[in-house]
Amino acid sequence: MTERPFHHGNLRAALLDEAATVVRESGVDGLSLRDLARRTGVSHGAPRSHFVDRQALLDALAELGFQRLTAAVHRALGPEGDLSGRFRRVAQAYVDFAIDDAALMELMFQAKAAHRSTGVHDAADALFATLDGAMGPRSSGDVDDDSRTLFKLLFAATMQGIASLVASRRIDRAQGNGLVDAAMETMLGSDLATRAVTVRDEPDTAEA
């Protein structure tokens, strides 16, 4: 228990773990491969065995970020509640993540010299697929597919934008929460929503 063999076969995981911490504390710019190697107790050349590049490590980090965010959204979705409630919870989870891991979020949505790493791309796609799941039964015939896509993108864009405002400290967390509510109210009450989202789970509550 006193002495642990460190650089076993899990150096890759150890590096990513340490990197996530550094990014949260010092931002992406504060992340150096040499420093990372030092913290992990290996030589500065060692990371090369697992990541060809600094960018490759950043890609892996972004991929993990997408996976974590997807999991959080999935958790927020849950089985219970009406459409409106589910959306509000998802929005909250999304914005919370973006605030708590602002630097990671920036990394995930950077334009950058194209995250060509398919891993990042796939992880991002999984997130959007989960968001799609928030909108009830998948394309059940009576809903317009274009409107559905548009609604989903607008939802994602709005969450992203609110998160950006909070992360850049233009508004505080409380105002961010207020914005989430206002945005959801606005979006769910729109014509686009009625065109895009199936609400026939509980038809007895429908009343215009």
Added chain:
Amino acid sequence: MTERPFHHGNLRAALLDEAATVVRESGVDGLSLRDLARRTGVSHGAPRSHFVDRQALLDALAELGFQRLTAAVHRALGPEGDLSGRFRRVAQAYVDFAIDDAALMELMFQAKAAHRSTGVHDAADALFATLDGAMGPRSSGDVDDDSRTLFKLLFAATMQGIASLVASRRIDRAQGNGLVDAAMETMLGSDLATRAVTVRDEPDTAEA
């Protein structure tokens, strides 16, 4: 005309000019002070006379970015057209800017170790003040001030989010334009809008 004295008294401007080009072509990460000095034809220590830090130069760059964006929004506002038309034009200008200068936009809205430079902060405030101007006569009594703030923030957040989706290549420019239209339609038709925005310029078209 053949030989120009370069490092006159405008080195600061020359550095910022060159920096803007580099950022657009290679992103913020691709910007090096030494390389910048080389391109401008001065020694690597020279920039220090005008910018204490690399970060100071980035701050100045962000400040200029906010000023340019504010000008673009102001231009898009114009005097003509109804509220809906003005908003659409502003939204389009905002998203266009964010796409054409994606790296600069990232720099402007970074969380970062706090852009404590008051210049950046003031320039950002000026942008938001201009956005406020898009919403008609300033707090003319019959409009709710909280709703007004909420609407303005939601507008900014939505634009920001759409821009982020396009800049990160999740959607293309055409889809981005479609999203802008959908977002404006949704926002302008909302209850929040009627609470926040004065529409009494042409009261004869009012019909609920």
Added chain:
DNA sequence: ACCTGAACACCGTTCAAGT
């Protein structure tokens, strides 16, 4: 297969010295 350690070119920052 994984890690070490020297080597190379580059960087930001500091600072005495020039003009």
Added chain:
DNA sequence: ACCTGAACACCGTTCAAGT
């Protein structure tokens, strides 16, 4: 006031060599 050029510590990346 503004710029030069040497100096320092740090970095990413490469690569032969070890185990």
